[in-house]
Amino acid sequence: MITPPPAAWLDAEGDALLAFARGAATDLGFGTLDDAGTVPDPARAELWITCRMTHVFALAALRGRPGAAELADHGVAALTTTFADAEHGGWFTAVEQGPDGPRPAGEAGGRKGAYPHAFVLLAAASATAAARPGAADLLARARAVSTTRFWDDEAGMVRESFDRTFTEPEDYRGVNANMHTVEAYLAVADVTGEDLWLDRALRITRRVVDGEARAHGWRLPEHFTPGWRPLLEYNRDQPAHPFRPFGATVGHWLEWARLTLELRAALAARGRDPEPWTLEAPRALVEGAAREGWAVDGADGFVYTVDFAGAPVVRQRMHWVVCEAIGAAAALHAATGEEAYADWYRTWWDYARRHLIEAPGRWHHELAPDNTPAAGTWSGRPDVYHAYQATLLPRLPLAPALAPALAAGLLEG
Structure with missing residues (x-):
């Protein structure tokens, strides 16, 4: 286990986030x-937020945190009923x-969308690992939708x-949706024991990381045509x-580095x-992120984006980037x-504690340069998914995935 911060602090921060x-x-x-910490518009809910919160509370339930199981069940119920499209399948x-x-x-x-549907898979897999009622049925439905539609x-x-009927595909392909699909497929493979999901995760990762990232000097393109030709000017405006x-x-880059190591x-x-x-590839991705993203404009923190020459574009600091840096370094x-990676791990946790954590459990989601x-x-502060995982990843093995690892009692400290 890497220190600091110590396990007791990570536990306390995780509980504060919950x-x-x-x-x-x-x-x-x-x-x-x-x-x-309140919901300004309780009459509206997003699928990806509901899924990520369900995943987090399933992890917390596996740790025996009071009330977490009930909140995970609340999420499973919402995904089974409120968000489910009974007519055309999938989730709104x-x-x-x-x-x-x-x-x-x-x-x-x-x-x-593939992006929120990946989180349906992840939430269902984590809730299934936590033995929450209805989760296994939800996971079976999500697996079928992923296979037949996406x-x-x-x-x-x-x-x-x-579109709603699954008849009109979008004229776009994206790496972000595929990245979270890899995350979900790794969890599904561990929960079900079906290697099909691991094989698919490998195919995606090989194409994206060993293919596109390598071909572009590890500056990974995000946007593609339906034929998977990079759109390097996409959303310049x-x-x-x-x-x-x-x-x-x-x-x-940091998130793909961790996922690739978990796949490995x-x-x-x-x-x-x-x-x-x-x-x-994970070495190259993390080293590239540290070289071109970290403290490149006179202050600590990761810039949000760079162009394909490595120059900063959006210099805002996002909390999720530091969380993924922590996970990748660990x-x-x-x-x-x-030891170099342990040094980065300590550096990035120190930054989070100095700049992002306003009080226990209260993380700024975005900072100016x-x-x-x-x-x-x-x-x-939309959700706690990235931050909560950052309190767990350094203390768990690279495989199995988070929820199965917690279910197996593999958390250090």
Whole structure:
């Protein structure tokens, strides 16, 4: 185990994050939290937020945290009923409270996206590992939807999104949705024991990391045509877009590094020989993020995006990027034992404690380039998914996935 911070501090911060997150529960599922920890609009809920909160409370339930099991059950129930499209299958992107009950929140709310559907898989897998009622059935439904609607076997990737009826695909492909699909597939593989999900995670990761990231000097393109041709100018006029920003997103280099190492460990755990790039690429991605993203403009912190020459584009500091840096550094230290990664781990936790954590459990989600609170891309403190995982990842093995590892009692400290 890497220190600091010590396990007792990580436990205390994790519990504080859970206490803050409890305010997200609404009649519809889980809402987006503001700075005070309340939901400004309880009559609307987003699928990705509800899924991420369900995942977090399932992890907490596995740790025996009071009230967490009930909140995980609340999320499973919302995903089974409120968000589920009984007519066309899949889950609505957003729902609102209508005069006759919950309904899709406008035209966009009825769309079906790979990004939030990946989180349905993750939430269902984690809740299943926690033995929550209804979770196994939810996971079976989510696996079927992922296979029949989103998985593109020819490309070895997932399609981005569809209309409500799954008949009109979006003329776009994205790496972000595929990244979280890898995260979910790794969890599903461990919970079900089905290697199909691990094989799919490997195909996605090989194409994205060993293919596209390597081909672009480890500055990973995010946006593609339906034929998977990079769109390097995509959203140049919206550089700070929260989900599809222009350029290369530094935090995703870090997230892909960790996921690749987790994939590597999952393959090894099944007696399969991991390919050499599964260690080479995470090193290159983390080193690139540290070189081109960390403290490159006179102050500590990671810039949000860079262009394909490595120059900063959006210089805001996002809390989730530091959380993923912590996880990536811990993963590389676990994989290699090299002290340099432990040094980065300590540096990035120190930054989080100095600049991001306003009080226990209360993380600023965005900072300006001078590390003062900001809200240009994100407002409020929408959820605790990244921060809560940062309190667990350094104390768990690289495989199995978080929830199965907690269920097996593998948490150190």
